[in-house]
Amino acid sequence: METTRRLFLKSGVLAGGGLLLGFGLSACTEKDDPGPVTAVTDYVAISSDGIVTLIAKNPEIGQGVMTSLPMLIAEELDVLWANVRIETAASDDKRFGAQFAGGSMATALEYMPMRQVGAAARWLLIEAAARRMKATHDAFTTKAGKVRHKDGTTFDYGELAAEAALLAPPDPTKLTLKDPKNFLLIGKTQKGYDNPKIVRGEPIFGIDVSLPGMLYAVYLKSPVYGARLISCDLSAAKAANGVKDVFVLKGTDMHGLKDGIAIVATSWWYAQAARALLSPVWDEAVGKLHDSEIYSQTAKTLLLGEGEVKEKRGNADAALRSATHTFDAEYNVPFLAHVPMEPQNCTAVVKAEGVEIWAPTQQPNDGKALIAKTLSIDPAIVTVHMRRCGGGFGRRLENDYMAEAAAIAQKAGAPVKLVWAREDDVAHDFFRPGGYYRVRAGVDASGKLAAYISHSVNFTREGKIVQGDEVAGNAFALTVAPHTRIEFSKIETTIPTGYLRAPVSNALAFVHETFCDEIAHGAGQDPIAFRLAHLNAHIDDYNGDRFGGYNPSRMRAVLKTVEERSGWRSRASGKGEGMGVATYFSHHGYFAEVAKVRVTDDGKWRVLKVWAVGDVGNQIVNPSAAKNQVEGAVMDGIGSMSAEITFSKGRAVQTNFQDIPMMRMPQAPEVDVQFVLSEFPPTGLGEPALPPVIPAVANAIFAACGVRLRQLPLTEQDLRAAIDTART
Amino acid sequence: MITLSVNGQPRQLKVPDEMPLLWVLRDELDLKGTKFGCGVAQCGACTVHIDGEPVRACITPVGGIGDGKVVTIEGIAGNRQGRAIQEAWLELDVIQCGYCQAGQIMTATALLTQNPTPDDAAIDVAMEGNLCRCATYKRIRAAIKSASGQPVDDTRNRGTEA
Numbered sequence A: 001m002e003t004t005r006r007l008f009l010k011s012g013v014l015a016g017g018g019l020l021l022g023f024g025l026s027a028c029t030e031k032d033d034p035g036p037v038t039a040v041t042d043y044v045a046i047s048s049d050g051i052v053t054l055i056a057k058n059p060e061i062g063q064g065v066m067t068s069l070p071m072l073i074a075e076e077l078d079v080l081w082a083n084v085r086i087e088t089a090a091s092d093d094k095r096f097g098a099q100f101a102g103g104s105m106a107t108a109l110e111y112m113p114m115r116q117v118g119a120a121a122r123w124l125l126i127e128a129a130a131r132r133m134k135a136t137h138d139a140f141t142t143k144a145g146k147v148r149h150k151d152g153t154t155f156d157y158g159e160l161a162a163e164a165a166l167l168a169p170p171d172p173t174k175l176t177l178k179d180p181k182n183f184l185l186i187g188k189t190q191k192g193y194d195n196p197k198i199v200r201g202e203p204i205f206g207i208d209v210s211l212p213g214m215l216y217a218v219y220l221k222s223p224v225y226g227a228r229l230i231s232c233d234l235s236a237a238k239a240a241n242g243v244k245d246v247f248v249l250k251g252t253d254m255h256g257l258k259d260g261i262a263i264v265a266t267s268w269w270y271a272q273a274a275r276a277l278l279s280p281v282w283d284e285a286v287g288k289l290h291d292s293e294i295y296s297q298t299a300k301t302l303l304l305g306e307g308e309v310k311e312k313r314g315n316a317d318a319a320l321r322s323a324t325h326t327f328d329a330e331y332n333v334p335f336l337a338h339v340p341m342e343p344q345n346c347t348a349v350v351k352a353e354g355v356e357i358w359a360p361t362q363q364p365n366d367g368k369a370l371i372a373k374t375l376s377i378d379p380a381i382v383t384v385h386m387r388r389c390g391g392g393f394g395r396r397l398e399n400d401y402m403a404e405a406a407a408i409a410q411k412a413g414a415p416v417k418l419v420w421a422r423e424d425d426v427a428h429d430f431f432r433p434g435g436y437y438r439v440r441a442g443v444d445a446s447g448k449l450a451a452y453i454s455h456s457v458n459f460t461r462e463g464k465i466v467q468g469d470e471v472a473g474n475a476f477a478l479t480v481a482p483h484t485r486i487e488f489s490k491i492e493t494t495i496p497t498g499y500l501r502a503p504v505s506n507a508l509a510f511v512h513e514t515f516c517d518e519i520a521h522g523a524g525q526d527p528i529a530f531r532l533a534h535l536n537a538h539i540d541d542y543n544g545d546r547f548g549g550y551n552p553s554r555m556r557a558v559l560k561t562v563e564e565r566s567g568w569r570s571r572a573s574g575k576g577e578g579m580g581v582a583t584y585f586s587h588h589g590y591f592a593e594v595a596k597v598r599v600t601d602d603g604k605w606r607v608l609k610v611w612a613v614g615d616v617g618n619q620i621v622n623p624s625a626a627k628n629q630v631e632g633a634v635m636d637g638i639g640s641m642s643a644e645i646t647f648s649k650g651r652a653v654q655t656n657f658q659d660i661p662m663m664r665m666p667q668a669p670e671v672d673v674q675f676v677l678s679e680f681p682p683t684g685l686g687e688p689a690l691p692p693v694i695p696a697v698a699n700a701i702f703a704a705c706g707v708r709l710r711q712l713p714l715t716e717q718d719l720r721a722a723i724d725t726a727r728t
Numbered sequence B: 001m002i003t004l005s006v007n008g009q010p011r012q013l014k015v016p017d018e019m020p021l022l023w024v025l026r027d028e029l030d031l032k033g034t035k036f037g038c039g040v041a042q043c044g045a046c047t048v049h050i051d052g053e054p055v056r057a058c059i060t061p062v063g064g065i066g067d068g069k070v071v072t073i074e075g076i077a078g079n080r081q082g083r084a085i086q087e088a089w090l091e092l093d094v095i096q097c098g099y100c101q102a103g104q105i106m107t108a109t110a111l112l113t114q115n116p117t118p119d120d121a122a123i124d125v126a127m128e129g130n131l132c133r134c135a136t137y138k139r140i141r142a143a144i145k146s147a148s149g150q151p152v153d154d155t156r157n158r159g160t161e162a
Ligand code: FES
Pocket: B035, B036, B037, B038, B039, B040, B041, B042, B043, B044, B045, B046, B047, B056, B057, B058, B059
């Protein structure tokens, strides 16, 4: 092993959005000697043989940022993709700014800064050449990893890198970035960087970490949220085959370490097998009243009354009274689990001088802080290695398993890999909260929405609406109706909740966009024409806030496109087939989707095809990955329509995939994806395609069989019963 | 002592007969490519081949394998269909998070071995036990067809242009 000195051009994002550049110097070792390696920024290292290493700053959970963010750097740096190697960044928000996978934010936040990093590195390389030749920048061009003077002299980046790294960096915000029409990488498919390793089964996920002397752990908790451990006889488990130690830990934090019993063994299976030998006594009284049946009874009663008013515009009651058509319906959605494919896991080494952690996590720096708090140590001595995540879906925004692994490793005095069984993952999720809604609307004589009232029953913890839930989202009807009122009632819960892919929107889109379809049909209008008429009426109302405001013209464009692509106007219906439409604006993305379903008399339903049209700005960074996200989000949304988590005495009833129907190959529909490029900056795609597909399917089921679906999950039995009722 | 053939190598193991093959592979033999997803034969993440048949390693006690030949994702490139499947997976950029894909590739390879040109119905039946939480099903289907020489409508790059 040879030690090479790496020069770092320090960079970070300033509060105002600019890039902070400065020099640092550090030493590092290179396993295979690629010749001297020079880092020209924290994100870019160039070896003398022209191999360019780019740093992927954010966690990779399948959304493709490990590939797409380095593409942005490589584009402006002007290097061949074939010569690019990608490494995952250290978890270090001082060097890399916010590092997280959530909210579909990576493209929106990083599109410019990453390009500026590439442009700054390129500028430094040109500057180095300019100094050699005593020429000015305008005499040079770059291409494919080379700087070329107009007299024909060319330098490989590799030969300039060491000099470039010693130069004062430019102000990246003053650099001229490429004209998009000259892009060579952005907008052209680059395949997932890790894919070759994945098809060979290389150990790159969190759960694959292996350390010398490592032990394996399971951590047994009460399935009742908030329960405390009273007592447990540990002796039988301690004597079990392969078991090294069994001990109790006291809980400190509902988002971190909870009361439990750790079993540490020489193989995960030994630890898991020893679990059956424990019969802990828990105080589970706290869960007694937390039961899905009780929740739904309470919600029914609450929806009969008035809620607390959150927002209002005009006089919705009066407008409703004078409306020509009125609508009044109740909707509800269940709690849902995330169940990312890779169960929660974390590997920890805890020593007095420092703590080292390997984890699949969507928020590594929060994990670092949580571990420091759990162990009462300085966060500065905690190192977190971000590992590729086998899915996230929002579950790994919480780092409770990291706190557990650190606490267990500390007590065990050895490297420990904690792995949750799938049953642990289901029992100890931070669930998508369920919700109950009464929605009312009035349409006036001209066919326009006059009034819209939404009353939701939201879950609360200590009186505050739980995380992952909100009273109102970006519902189209609420945006366009002149008289609106949004009110809510509360049910206190002990159930931990969190953010599931397209949080809030994944529930509210179903409620408001299905109701919108009811309104359109009830008013005798085509559901697309109905929406377009309202969007047209508000086309100039966009308030210019790109990230907060609903822009009717962007929605109109995607809706018109999906109308065309799906052949909406010439659609045939009847014979158990039907098409439905819905729109939703979330995570800065505008999506309109049409679903085509087949329903049979026995209540079986299947989505045959979905047309998804989205506007996520003026540029798709990596087309194949972008379409993969939309295809996945559409199928994820449809899959979620069959699932639910229910609670009995404060614990989840479902335990593993046999109780949680998921989309599988035979149910997978065709998906047609089209992007509409607008004038706005590019934004993300992990989430916004998901919300509208749920109401689109519900509306298609109505078109196919006349049954209006207002409750999820949609089971075959319920649909068959509803079809039978509709007949009689 | 148990002797097990894994990817063509005889491996000696000192583990109880009831230890599932999954944990033998992952924790005893350090072959981390085979994945744990559910432990109850519901997700297919742990799929390996025993004598060419796809099996769920999470519910297969190691003591019952006898002289069955175990092949895992780490060894699948030694199989002609396996290589074709891997290449198609890369060519069609199937993967999102990737966690399910070792299992998908093992099941798909076994399918092609038994049925060189599977149609949609055959793909549905063979692949139903393999969950992909990221729902890359459309591309998995296309990649199986591509690997078996059937025409594929590759739409990956369509729909993103202005
Ligand atoms: S882990 Fe074996 S089928 Fe899920």
